[in-house]
Amino acid sequence: IxxxxxxxxxxxxxxxxxxxxxxxxxxxxxxIPASQSFIKIVDIPYFKSSTMDPFTSTEVDAQLQHSIIPANFIVHWHYIHNSPKADSATIWIDLSDSQRGSQASTLIGCTLFLNGGMVTIRGAKVHTGTPQCQRCWKWGHTMGMCCHPAIWCPICSGLHTQANHRSIAGCCCSNPKASPPIPPTPADMPCSHVCPCINCGNPHAANDRCCPYWHHRFNQTWIKDRSIQDASARKGVPPPPS
Structure with a gap:
């Protein structure tokens, strides 16, 4: 029926x-006939006017729950700072909608009060985000487009898979010839050694979701600018002016 x-x-x-x-x-x-529509909320104030601290995703979520966008139709949403030097942000929203996109059509063009400012809802295309290669763990390309000659470990950046990290990586495999001898990392314990992320340089694995690259994976401009900045820092030269 x-x-x-x-x-x-x-x-x-x-x-x-x-x-x-x-x-x-x-x-x-x-x-409801299964379909999705995509909208975005643009020109959202990113900083609080009183303290200049950024609005958190939790604070934004609380405001969305009481907005004109029905919460039960929101499938996913992503809150993105437009660039490191911008004072605005964008929210990308995937909506559960009819095949004709009735819900999105109702919302597009509407305004709402968010983060202390009046913002506008616009239509959007599918926002897939920036891919992370599963071979070299760099952002911006897939495994099929990877030019690196060998696979890299996301934990220590060694030339081995993550599955073989314990048996090959010098930080986890045993070294009985050392003085004193170094035992292997116990099988029931994660690697506790501090290795810098190959992307941001912070002490975590390259595939850890605490990485700032992961949090900005839907912001291609941020990924591009930060990649140039981090590459310049590793080479010891200043990044080009933005």
Whole structure:
């Protein structure tokens, strides 16, 4: 049975339809035709005017819960600082929508109050983000486009897979000839040795989600600018002016 509705039905609307149609031995499943639309909220103030501290994702989430965007239709959202020197941010939102995109059409062009400023909702294309290569763990290309001659370990940047890190990496495998002898890292314990991330240089694995590159994976401009900055720092030369 297909039901035409004036707007995209909410969960409570679907439950009412299900209760109306259910009865006897008839089992009814009511659902919206599966589709997604994409919107973005632009020109969002990134800093608090009183302290110049950035708004956190938690604070933004609390505001979205009470905005004109129905929370039950939000599949995913990403809050992105537009650039290291910008005072604005963008929110990319994936919406559960009808095949005609009725929910997105209703929202596009609307304004709302967010982070202390009036902002606008616009349409958006699919925002897949920047890929991270699973061979060299650099950002900006996939395994199929990787030019490195061998695979790198995301933990220590050695020329071995992460699965063989314990048996090959000097920080984890045993060295009985050392004085005193160095035992191997216990099998039930993670590698506790501090190795710099191959991307940002901080003390974590290259595939750790605490990496700033991971948090900005949907901001291609940030990834590009930060990659140039980090590469220049490793070479000991100043980055080009932005």
């Amino acid at each position: 297909t039901c035409a509705t004036a707007t995209v039905p909410s969960t409570s609307d679907l439950n009412i339809i299900k209760a109306t149609l259910s009865g006897g031995l008839l089992r009814v499943c009511v659902a």
